[in-house]
Amino acid sequence: MYEYALVWEWMAFAVRWLHVVTAIAWIGSSFYFIALDLGLRRAPDLPEGAHDEEWQGEQWRGEQWQIHGGDLYQIRRFGVAPAEMPEHLTWFRWESYATWLSGATLLAIVYWAGAELFLIDPAKADLAPWQAIALSATSLVLGWVVYDRLCKSPLGEHPATLMPLLFALLVATGWSYSQIFTGRAMMLHMGAFAATIMTANIAHIIIPSQRIIVADLRAGRKPDPKYGRTARLRATHNNYLTLPVIFLMLSNHYPLAFATEYNWLIAALVFLMGVVIRHGFNTRHARAGNPRWTWLAAVVLFALIVWLSSLAPRDHEPGATQNMRPGHSRFAEAAGFKEAVQLVQGRCSLCHGQEPAWEGMIVPPRGVILESEAEIAARARDIYLQAGRSHAMPPPFTAKFGITLSVQERKLLVNWYENALSGS
Ligand code: HEC
Structure with missing residues (x-):
């Protein structure tokens, strides 16, 4: 699952x-x-465009020389089309x-x-x-x-x-x-x-x-x-x-x-x-x-x-956390939730709070708030992916301040999430 x-x-x-x-x-x-289009230049030998005059005026015909990848390209714009329609036409759609x-x-x-x-x-x-x-x-x-x-x-x-x-x-x-x-x-x-x-x-x-x-x-x-x-x-x-x-x-x-x-x-x-x-x-x-x-x-x-x-006051992001919905409550009911909440409140909330305590941080990073049990349950999947299955969070440098998750603690977060999905 x-x-x-x-x-x-x-x-x-x-x-x-x-x-x-x-x-x-x-x-x-x-x-x-x-x-x-805007950079075309007039050239002495430009061929006549089919319906140039009535269509959009003289200034729309022209050419540009370009260099790319070591070769020169000559690109010409016709007022709509040349007298003879070419066989091959590249469309952009x-x-x-x-x-x-x-x-x-x-x-x-x-x-x-x-x-x-x-x-x-x-x-x-x-x-x-x-x-x-x-x-x-x-x-x-x-x-x-x-x-x-x-x-x-x-x-x-x-x-x-x-x-x-x-x-x-x-x-x-x-x-x-x-x-x-x-x-x-x-x-x-x-x-x-x-x-x-x-x-x-x-x-x-x-x-x-x-x-x-x-x-x-x-x-x-x-x-x-x-x-x-x-x-x-x-x-x-x-x-x-x-x-x-x-x-x-x-x-x-x-x-x-x-x-x-x-x-x-x-x-x-x-x-x-x-x-x-x-x-x-x-x-x-x-x-x-x-x-x-x-x-x-x-x-x-x-x-x-x-x-x-x-x-303006920042609105509550994500709002879903105030009214916890049944779809998320299985994470709050799953075995290991209490331990997970403890870990997250201890290692994550100082940055991921409505008003982060982390020096120099004015908004919760990426708008992710992990303070209440409801918020933690609602973010179960993110916590699982960022801190359980991968070691993206907490950011590695926080280890210097003693904020890290051990392998066992990450395993706890993983078990909590997987318990919830398997219904135990
Ligand atoms: C030192 C501050 C700090 C701590 C502690 C911290 N985070 Fe983060 N978190 C960040 C920053 C900064 C970002 C934004 C990263 C980025 O720019 O991609 C972030 C982003 C995230 C995201 C969103 C990722 C995304 O790409 O949308 C999640 C989910 C997350 N953290 C979960 C956690 C969890 C779970 C913990 C605790 C285990 C935690 N964070 C601890 C600073 C922190």
Whole structure:
């Protein structure tokens, strides 16, 4: 039975590995094309693009010489397409789909399977796991539907109105999540919300538009410029969402960012920060100058985030520990619980406390609190993996201060966990 915890942990690692790798491939190719587009230069012998003039104007044609791996590459952009459609065309879409699929799997592994520990905060909403999971999944789908409707409405033609409206949608969503879920889950869901929009933009708008354009060109028809316009609008949104999404995904490793009442405001500022930084890079890549104000604005926004994180009382993370649920109580009833509690309170609580006693530590590391019996029972699996099955905790340097676990004590923690699973 306990093998299950080990296999589960390794599966989570494998999926996370896949997710990070695919995300690097996706965001990397996206950054590459943005920089390429903006950095094209005119060349005397550029071939004519098929529908260049009407499509997007002269400035969109150009070429760039690049060096990579010791070879030179000459890359040319056509206004849509050359007169003769090439046989071979490389598409970029699986980087994004694979990132979303692995991300959704990881969300299910960490936040759905671990709903009681990571998703539900009974102090905010005392949901049953299935209710929390349903809210989590529905919100992501709904987000795309609302966003897509807004873009397709007449507002889609007016970016100056659309952009603030989309920003308001993000802020309202963040606030709503913060009223229901734990801080950790709130930040992660904001990342997933934006990332779902990004992938759906590719799957439902950009790739279908490209298919129509290619089919028209192959058939010798002139593609309707509206397809290029829509694809470009959605690609611009994706461009501006990239950096905030990465911040939000990483934020659940930093309790100062998520375990505060103002986490939704922090998320809102993160979106603004992402936009100004992207704007700075976009302008530079286009060789239209180096707008220093964007860096200044990003630093000011970051400072504001740091300040906000210090203001509000930290919410209880994880909330599941106040109302211990039956699913966890088997750990409190298992043989060896008393001994385990003693060990954990003696060797772990000084760092993993609501207010850590460890010199220089201001928040419990990784938001992990191990003080009450309820908290210890709720964290049984983490304790098992971090201190029983592995020697990650307590950190080795604490041995200098006499805080360590002997082999026998680790065995005690292991036995407690495995007893609970085997029902003895
Ligand atoms: C000296 C302070 C200290 C003590 C004592 C300590 N920890 Fe930790 N713990 C940390 C720090 C720091 C981290 C964050 C590690 C990181 O950044 O990956 C952490 C992280 C963790 C995590 C989260 C790991 C993750 O990656 O999410 C768990 C679970 C944990 N500790 C359990 C324990 C247990 C169980 C004990 C007692 C046997 C213990 N810790 C003792 C400092 C401590």
